[in-house]
Amino acid sequence: MLKEYYTVREIIGPLMLVENVQGVKYEELVEIELPNGEVRNGKVLEVNQDKALIQLFQGATGLNVRSTKIRFLGKGVEIPLSPDILGRIFNGQGKPIDKGPAILPEVKRDINGSPINPFARDYPEEFIQTGFATIDGLNTLVRGQKLPIFSGSGLPHNQMAAQIARQAKVLSASEKFAVVFAAMGITFGEANYFIEDFKRTGALERTVLFINLADDPAIERIATPRMALTTAEYLAYDLNMHVLVIMTDMTNYCEALREVSAARKEIPGRRGYPGYLYTDLSSIYERAGRIKGRKGSITQIPILTMPEDDKTHPIPDLTGYITEGQIVLSRTLHRKGIYPPVDVLQSLSRLKDKGIGTGKTREDHSDIFNQLFAAYARGLEARELEVILGEAALSEMDRLYYKFADEFEEKYIRQSEYEDRTIEFTLNLGWELLSMLPRMELKRIRPEFLDKYLPKFVKK
């Protein structure tokens, strides 16, 4: 029999202090029973002599000091798992909200997981085709990578995420593929957009969704990404699936963390976020990867909205310090009506070099990438010069690059929400654009590739 306590002493925001307890363990799962029989959960944040500090997972609404009953369950927070979770929708707490049956667990897993032994990791190097030219061609995603989208409020990151979830595939393989989707603090409309999109495209049956909405208690969402990742690990390493985990919006997650930290009166770090935000985020992001000798993999696309579009804000900053690159969205391109508004110069996939080239995409990929990048950068410089000094100040070559930049944005960056480009198409599109420039200018492409590919694209 579990001991029950009625010794709640204080409730402060998302925290509860219980006195006169015995044998309580750090990180232990707690059940909190309200007088009306409702049961909520929490976990032990600190034990200090006969006192335990508990972090509530659901809100504190309706809790009172005198008549709340506390049980310590002697284990960490766990999630029940079985192959039947595919196609299901849960709340941020892992409870089904799709009116389907409860999950009959095959296994139960602690949601904190354990760190992967660095020695056990296998290097991510398999190309994932997302159908976006700006990702596949310029910021290539590979299996096992963590590649966030740095967005801003009002930018179309959700459309992009849904499109990636629909289109992502590995070229050669007919392997089992799944999506785990974790929503934290997004609106009902946004959540519904994903659910409807997954239903309509038939993607739902290979998807697991965890949904914590904007009007759900903020602290609920602290457990959400960990539920999602524990599920992903089960799918990847028990069921041998390649799992894409989409987490949106990490900014809301971090704010919830800040709330708990503030309630504990911890010394705040930058902008009031706790000093351990880096460590906490890495315990989420580092769960991406591949493991030697195991078939499945976990690829992460976390999405975050940068407050005031500021990349140096602690959330994007610390995320960038952990992830393997970033896709940055640009408000300028969005205003021009270009979708997806990927800021090509600021975006980077750090693992792209491992995933492209002969046998993976095509031999000329890396040269084209470098050339497109250089040409677009030069085109943007010309555009800037034009703004300052006027068109007359541009040399003939500057004008050509200026035009290139426009075409590049219109044809290469811009694509429709239902356009799934093959890598072949993306690479050829690159050649087509580059053929606007004189051959002499294409210094980053090896002569043998120029000979082989360029003639096919030069317009007579």
Next chain:
Amino acid sequence: MSAGKIIKVTGPLVIAENMDEAKMYDVVEVGGQKLIGEIVEVRGDRASIQVYEETAGLGVGDPVTSTGEPLSVELGPGLIESIYDGIQRPLDKIREKCGDYITRGIRVNSLDPDRLWKFKPEKKQGDEVQEGDILGSVDETVLVKHKIMVPGGISGRLKEIKAGEMTINDIVAIIADKEGKEHPLTMKQRWPVRKPRNYKNKISPTIPLITGQRVIDAFFPVAKGGTACVPGPFGSGKTVIQHQLAKWADAEIIVYVGCGERGNEMTDVLMEFPHLKDPRSGEPLMKRTVLIANTSNMPVAAREASVYTGVTIGEYFRDMGYSVAIMADSTSRWAEAMREMSGRLEEMPGEEGYPAYLGRRIAEFYERAGRVICMGRDNREGALSIIGAVSPPGGDLSDPVVQSTLRVVKVFWSLEDKLAYKRHFPAINWLTSYTLYGNTFDDYYKQEIGDQWKNMIQFSMKILQQEAELEEIVRLVGLDALSPENRMVMETARSIREDFLHQNAFHPVDTFTSFQKQFRIMDLIIFFHEQSEKALKSSVSIVSISRMPVREKISQSKFIPESEMKKIENIKNEILKGFEELEKERVHA
């Protein structure tokens, strides 16, 4: 020893009472699983303990016992090619024992106790020996002769010394001290990580660590036995530089500490190093490397310890008379681990919540670098260089970790995101970076290249500075307003940037450039500049100079393999020919 009891658990910090016998920095075993921890504060009979493993499941009343010994590393044959966590547990053995995830309460030997090593004695029975004297050696790898040294605090006459195949726990020698007490010695010793190892004295460094990275070796070199830091925002290239140094620097031993960074980056090293060949010996780079990996998701307290574990292993090889280089990526994560513990200890926070002793800890760490006369009678020399990455929030250099580091290190490689966005790598800003080794290496340069090297470097730095000034003018009034001479300066500056400073770490040839080859390329660029100036004087147009086809050859010279270096020299003739032709055309016109 009597057992203490836990009274408080908060994150990685545990407080226990009934710990009267505990000393600061003693290692303790915490809870039923005997998790490893270290005492970081003692108050009365209460000890605060930072626990090196995940503390979930610990509760009030759980036992705590002190081992009475400070956190130490095991030193002996078997270190090279190992990959350890922050407290020197071998990650490969951990995987064998408990699978792909790191679980708790694991005990594994730091050094393989069963492996046989062939010990070759260098001393004989009856010899007088003292701390640091070399008793003999084993060939640990093809690249590393592991010297077995007399440990600290022991001296006397060798009563016995053995030879042949032995494990690290077998007795190789017995020393009888003055009082006649016998000290049996094995090939293994222990050393507390927070205490610098002994040496006789420090001497000034005079030789640069040649890294094969052009911008570093030519403009901002670091000494063998020196210190350098690489601050920069995320994605600016800190890790790539650290990896490049670990691969190509001409140190005899490399200790690479991945401190609170990505798991995949360690995998990268593990997968790549065994296949990469050291350009000097032709042997796999792994054969001189020790890895410490305490990634960001591994326990935070062990991250704090990892840099000390690394530097102690480095000092041990230095003591054998080697030149050792340590890379720590990233020292900011180490500082943050300190901050987290300090916060939980409820210490008075200093700047940005970092403990007030942050600056001192950083200084103490870098002070462990140096060129030294080692312990032992032969007065051999060893060197330990430390190169630390720093990851300031938002890339802001006013960050306390950056500032404290800059106060102690001699070389500053300033990484800039603007350069990284332009894909100018390494993104080291040539105008703000510095080295304080100034004239230290003059003799070395003279011997390797000649007097001209320093002049060449000063000349090209001047061109780069002029470029920065001229760019301002161009921005205001356009390129056409510049005199031909100034335009030539811009052209040459661009050539220095693109053909010399820019270096692609992932290109098979470009990734490493020997010092000789660096000289040849620079020589070519300056030669072209001089010829151009001459031509301008005789009214050749700047446009025709900038269009000369030989410039293509200059920019390709970095891709010429080391074995075909002559080809670079030959380009000079082509430059001369090119200018002759320009001159002919001019006369003709």
